[in-house]
Amino acid sequence: MATTKIVYSCIARGSTILCSYQTAPTQCSTEAEAAVVLDLMIPDRRLKRHGRCTFHTPNYTFYCVVRKGMVYMCASNPESEKRTNYLFLSDEKKTFMQAGLMDKVSEATSHSLDAVFRNQLAQLTLKHFSIGPSLEILQSDLHEVKITIGQNFDKLMARGENLDYLTAKAKDLESAAESFKVTSNNLEKHGCCSFYRWRILAGVIAGIVLFVVIMFVLWLTGVIRDGPLPWEPELPPIIPLFPPAPPSENN
Structure with a gap:
């Protein structure tokens, strides 16, 4: 497994960097590249309320996690492992949320949160500065x-x-x-x-x-x-036209 060296980390609102920390002495160069990456995320439609993306520059690979308009970013060597960087960004986001600084984000300006969060960001960055196969990755x-x-x-x-x-x-x-x-x-x-x-x-x-x-x-x-019907008249007796002959004496 390749060794991951996180050399830069920052928290931004949109394209405005609110807090950053860098382990290497070339602060201006890395932060300038980070500003370019943040500017590229907006027209490229990658700056969403939720999501994550990766950008490659000649010197570093930038990993970004976006949650509710806040951008959590880190830069590491090009051969670094992706899941290690996203594990760091998960810790960075969790620590920032637990610090209770979300109510100050809307009014914060560039690097205005360095005084209150840079030390914690430095501790996280140094913790993950050189990390290979570790128990944290396996646990993750x-x-x-x-x-x-x-x-x-x-x-x-x-x-x-x-x-x-x-x-x-x-x-x-x-x-x-x-x-x-x-x-x-x-x-x-x-x-x-x-x-x-x-x-x-x-x-x-x-x-x-x-x-x-x-x-x-x-x-x-x-x-x-x-007999006749009740409504029929009763007919007289029939009289024969020729009376019957008297009986003879011989008889």
Whole structure:
């Protein structure tokens, strides 16, 4: 693993450097390059509320982390390892936030925070000035792995809850479909029984009406009637035109 040498660090608001520290004696050269990098971040649309980026110059590699408009920057040798520099920037941001200086950022001018934060920045920079494979890097990697595993576990749990919810919904729909099927079959049977019941009743009524009509017709025609109708006049007895012959004496 290549050795990481952090030679410069600063905290800026936009393109204004509020506090900086450099281990090498060429302060003006490195800070001038840092100012150029900050100026390049704005037109390049890299100065966002959250994000990180890397810039390469002939002498150094600049690493930047942006949080809520604040830029946390460091410069190290070109062959340095990226994760080591970002580990330093994470410590730098955390220390600056814990120092309670965020309320002074909006009104701060160039290097106005050197008096209150440069010593802490120097301690961090010297701590990471020459760092190779260390326990902190391994712990940082382990912490990232733990966070990733936790996020994946939460996603799996959320998916499991969604699957349980969908399974319960599917069972409810299946039960509702089965109940609907039973109800529809019962209604179908009841409808068929009612249909045939009404047909039988209609047939019986039609038979009764037909029987009454036939009997009435037979009664009117005298087939099943003895005597005239009540409204017909009674006919006189029929007198024969030729009286019957008297019986002979011989008989």
